[in-house]
Each structure stands twice: as C-alpha cells, then as structure tokens.
Amino acid sequence: MKIIQIFFLFFCIFISAQEEPLLTAELNELLMVERNGRAKIEIEKPAVFPSGTTALNNRIIKNFRTRKIISNAEIETCQISFIIDKEGSMVDVKASGSNESFNREAERAILKIKDKWIPGELNGEKARYKFRIPLTITFDKN
Numbered sequence: 001m002k003i004i005q006i007f008f009l010f011f012c013i014f015i016s017a018q019e020e021p022l023l024t025a026e027l028n029e030l031l032m033v034e035r036n037g038r039a040k041i042e043i044e045k046p047a048v049f050p051s052g053t054t055a056l057n058n059r060i061i062k063n064f065r066t067r068k069i070i071s072n073a074e075i076e077t078c079q080i081s082f083i084i085d086k087e088g089s090m091v092d093v094k095a096s097g098s099n100e101s102f103n104r105e106a107e108r109a110i111l112k113i114k115d116k117w118i119p120g121e122l123n124g125e126k127a128r129y130k131f132r133i134p135l136t137i138t139f140d141k142n
Helices: 002-016 053-063 100-111
Strands: 032-035 038-041 075-084 090-097 120-122 125-127 129-138
Touching: 053 100, 075 100, 090 100, 100 129
Parallel strands: none
Antiparallel strands: 032 038, 075 090, 075 129, 120 125
C-alpha cells in the first residue's frame, strides 16, 4: 500500500511539473534568446519602413506639431513604441514620457503615417516586430 502511495505522490509531482505545450502558431513568435540576463525575441529579419529609416524620421518630423506641446522645460523626451503586425500595419502605438501633451502629439504624428511596412520574418514566415523610437524636443526659451 505504501508503494502505491509513493508512486501516486511521485506521479502527481511529475504531472504538475510538466509545462503546457505551445500551439504551433505561437512558436513562431516565441523564440526566446537570453542575452546579458535578459530574455529577447530573436527574429531573422526585422520589419522595415519601405522608404527607409531617414524617410520615417522625416515623416515623423513633418507630422509633428510643436505648438501643441505645453512645457516649461528646455528639453522634453518620450519614447514611442509600436508593433508592426504580420500584414505590415502599425498597431499598439504608445508613447511614454513625463509630458502628456508631448506623448499625445508623438502618438498622433506616428499614427498619421499610413504606409504599410515590410513585416519581420522568423523561420521564413511573417512575424510581428516591436519598435521603440526615442524622441527629444528642445525648446528655445528666447
């Protein structure tokens, strides 16, 4: 009887230690690589703006309305993050920084860009890719 109880206890521990298997569709986007103590999604080809990085920067600058930013500081910074989905569309646009008016204007400026991106690739298939762009604005106090 004790052998059955020990076997049952061992079996329960073994079952609870198993991880839930991932679906095949999830595996393509969950290739995790640990570097310098941080886990990172490894991707073969990152998403690319069709006209290039310089054109993207120029579009953001062109769409940006500095008069809409309310600030007493000389320099304001924010970081805008977004995801390029498998179809090349920009989704989940979020800006983070200490100045809320700067954050709102950064989101508006990036959302105004409607061009489709070339999506990232992982194992020869299209994959989602996350971008982060730091933005800094300097005010002339003269």
